[in-house]
Each structure stands twice: as C-alpha cells, then as structure tokens.
Amino acid sequence: MISGKVWKFGDNINTDLMLPGPLLFATEEEQKRAVFSANRPGWVDEVQLGNIIVGGLNYGMGSSRPASRSLRNLGIAALIAESINGLFFRNAVNFGLLALECPGVHAAFHEGQTAEVSLEDFTVRNRDTGALLKAQRVPAVLLDMMLQGGLYPHLEQEGFIEPKVVGGSL
C-alpha cells in the first residue's frame, strides 16, 4: 500500500512545465528545482517526500525529456491521472516513477486529501471520503521497472551500459 497527500493538476499538463527547455542541459538537482516554475511557482518548496500528484486528461503531453525523473527526484510516490501521454508513461517506466491511469481520479480528490494506492488489485482510494476507484493495470514487467529504479539498472546488469551514473569516458 502506498499512501500520500495529494496535489492536484489539470488536463494536458505538459513536459515543458515539469522540465523547462533552458534546464535541459542542467543537473538533475537544478532540473528538480524548476518543476512547475512557470505554472505554479514555489510548489517545489511545498511538496514533500511521499506526496502524490493527481492529474487530469493527457498528463505529460509533449517532449521525450526526462520530466518524470524530476518528479521522482522530488520524492513523488505516485502520479495518478485520468490518462497519461504514452511517451511520459514510457519515461515513468524508464526513470522509475509510479504512474497510473485511473478514470475518475481527478473528480474524486480535493487537494490535500490522502490517496491510498494498492498495486495488488490496482485500486486508488480516497482515505478522506472512502471513494474507491479502479486504475488501469500496468504490465508486470513495466511495473517492476517503475518500482525498482527504472531501465538503467537493468541495462547495467545485462552488461549493455557501464554501471556509472553519468558522463562515460571518451
């Protein structure tokens, strides 16, 4: 069971809001500080480890940039949205962010309420109201990567890439 305080965002939240273009060349720490700086300045100072984002339709539309990594680095325990852009979903798998599609979730939560996520039966519950919702099942192989640090550890284990964080030698 994963539970956390909910922050709410609307429809069509795009990657550039989570990871602005000028920060593409910056460090992960700098990128993390810029999340939602254009649409919700100051949010990164309020969000806490284990919090949950509830989004609307088409969450994460846009670029292939590693926006999901910034949410993971902020300590977001789960992103739950009405629907999630396919590329953002891939990057959630790639960088180890739990991301679930759950029709009805946006209306079922007010900001500040607590969400409980069960990955055994893919349900989302509002602890404050008791509302129980069914989330879309995520294939086991993808769920494992979301929960276990993403794709890179797997590629390291298989000997495809050097086990090193960044900046392989020339």
Added chain:
Amino acid sequence: MPGMTIVEKIFARNSEEERVKPGDFVVVDVDLAVMLDMSFLATERRNILKVYDPDRIAVVFDHMIPAADRRSAEAHAYGRDFVRRFGIKRFHDVGPEQGISHAVVADRAYALPGTLLVCSDSHTCASGAFNCAARGIGAPDLLAAVTTGKTWFRVGETIRYELSGGLRLGVSAKDLFLHLAGTWGHHTNQNVEFGGPALPGLSIDARRTIAAMGAELSAEFATFEPDDRLIDYVRERNSAPFVPQYPDEDAQYAECRAVNLDEIRPLVALPDAVIRNSVAVSEIVGVPIQQAFIGSCANGTLDDLAEAARVVKGRKIAPGVRFLVTPATQAVFNAALRWGYVATLMEAGAVVTPATCGACFGGHMGVLGPGETCVTASTRNFKGRMGDPSARIYMASPATVAASAIAGRIADASEITGDTG
C-alpha cells in the same frame, strides 16, 4: 478474426505474434534507432558497451547545430567518438548532410515503409508519413533499442482519418492539423491512421507536417497509408527492399472520421496549447508580433519555404519584426536556394538560418525574451517553449506566419497576397 490496422500489422511483422490487437503488450524488433546530439549530453549519456547492430543505428546531430555552446560541443565530440567506436555508417554531423533528424530520415528515406523506427525525440512520429511505425521514446528506451535491438509498446486503439478533397491555395497541412487538434482534441493512448482519396494530392512534405504534429495530438503513432507517390519517393532515395503495409479491409478502428480538405481554412492556435485551442485567423488578426518563425521538423520542408516565399515575394517585413526561417535540413536549404526561395525570403528581410531544431525548442537562434509575442510555424507553443515563460506563442501555417511578418501583426495570407483562395 478481425483484421489489423497499419501499426498493428507492423507490430505483428516485428514480433512473434500472428495477430496484434488493442490492449496487447508487445516486444518488437527495431528496424532503425536514431540517436541525436542530445543522446550524448554529459549530464544524460551512459557509456554504451555494445550495440545490437550498427547498421540499424543512425546518428544525427540536430538540436544544437552548429554547436551552440561548450556543452553541446562536448556532446558532439563524444558522439563522433561513439560513431567511430561502433562503426556507424549513417552519421549526420555538422556539414552538408546536417539537419533535423526526422527531416534527414525523410530526405534520405531511411524510414522505410512497413518498418519500425524509434528515436529519443517526441516528433519521431513524423516518419509515419512513410508508412513507418515511428515513435519517440525516452533516452533509456533508446539505449535499450540500440543495445538489444528491441523495444516494447502497449497497443492502443486506432482512429482512422479518411481524407477527401484537396487543400485550397493558402491553406496547408498545418491548418489541417490545427483543425484536427481543435475539433477532436487529444488522442492519448490512441494511434491515428491517415488515408482516403485525398492522399495522392497531398505532397510527401504535407504528410510529414501532419505526421510530425501527431505528437501534439498526444497520439501513440501517426501513420499514413502507402501510395505510389510515397513508394516512388522512397525508391528514388533508398535501394533497400521494403514491404509497405496497408490496413486490412476489416481492420478494427475505434472510430473513422471523414475530413474534407476543401473545407479547411487558415487557423491559429492561441498561446500555451494546441488541444482545442484553434481559432480562425480572421478572429485574431491584428495581434502585434515581435518574431515570426518558420522551421522545425514539422514546417522546415521545401513546401513550407516555397509557401513562405510565395507570400512575401516583392514585399518587406514590418519594422520591429524578426522573421526567422530555418530549413529542416541543409539539403532543403540547398534546394530552396536553387528554387530562389532563399533569395526571395532574404530580400523581404528574413534571416535564413542553418538547419537545426534551434528556435523551435528555445535552444538557440531565435529564443524569445520576456513579454514578447511570436507567431510560429513549428511544432509546439507550450508556455516557455521558445524561451521566456512570459512570451506568447501563437501557432500557425507558414503562409500565416509569413503574412504576419509582413504585416507586423497576425495576418491572413490572403489579405497580404490578394488571393481569394
């Protein structure tokens, strides 16, 4: 057993499945993995120890070319070494073969009909114009494709767009996209497939614009049916064998939507979004602009430059407007020189830049400052996309952008040229 759509057939061909349907999870062989300069950024790259097949990899520097700063220069140097180390033949460095990856892949017909192509850029779907299952994936995904030769997809349902009629003078593929995004909104988790009697009349460049903008519909794949025009185009440029994929007659679509191209009119997306955000250009004419931009994988084609040149020919851009035109590849730039489009644009006051992703993603060569207004024929108008978050970005066709550069405010091209369409 019901039939399959184009993308489903390509998935079946590239996997061990006889039949693929919406809801499936498939692991597929990748025919071509395209790496970019961004793949080699010091802050993002990982040291690759082996590749699956160097002939299934192309490396195209495109986001920051020529190197815009020390970080991109270092990434380019690292990438050149990677290309040498693994013997990658299809390499597009700064020089005459330079260009935006999706456009290079189009110029050279690397994207073969009926094949599967991935790249770590969201507009990879542009190669859907070539009857290719092409999709943007993440940087880690791309490393997996490069090292294992495989990737995975969740199979979405497909929306079929049946196109009829023809686009009127001054109306372009970009207007058709703005119509789709404005009318039907996002296509999250859905594939879009284009076909119909309008296809033979739609240039390859026009199809590329529409397919590239599939990312902005939030679609999984945006794929065109093959036709003779496409097959001839590919055969002229690439001698490799290929098997085009047509949808089965009884393919299962979530919905079929008929679009008559005769009815499309110039549209503009208002700032910050394209989803259900299009208005007729006539509704917003007069909005003052400081920058007009034509470029990107979506609108840096020869067709786009020809259309811009047609609108500005014999005219001068308004004082105080920066009109930037970025051909998508140096090959397009060269062709535009030969056709006289570059001279026409420059005589009007445009700055024609080398091919790069550049201004489209706020990278370099046309970044917007605080409070500025830009009308752009490129891929995206998200808040902060092209520079300062307070800048306002309107998205339109090359004709509308060129007309706006002349007027110094958002303008209808027919108002500038006198054509009634």
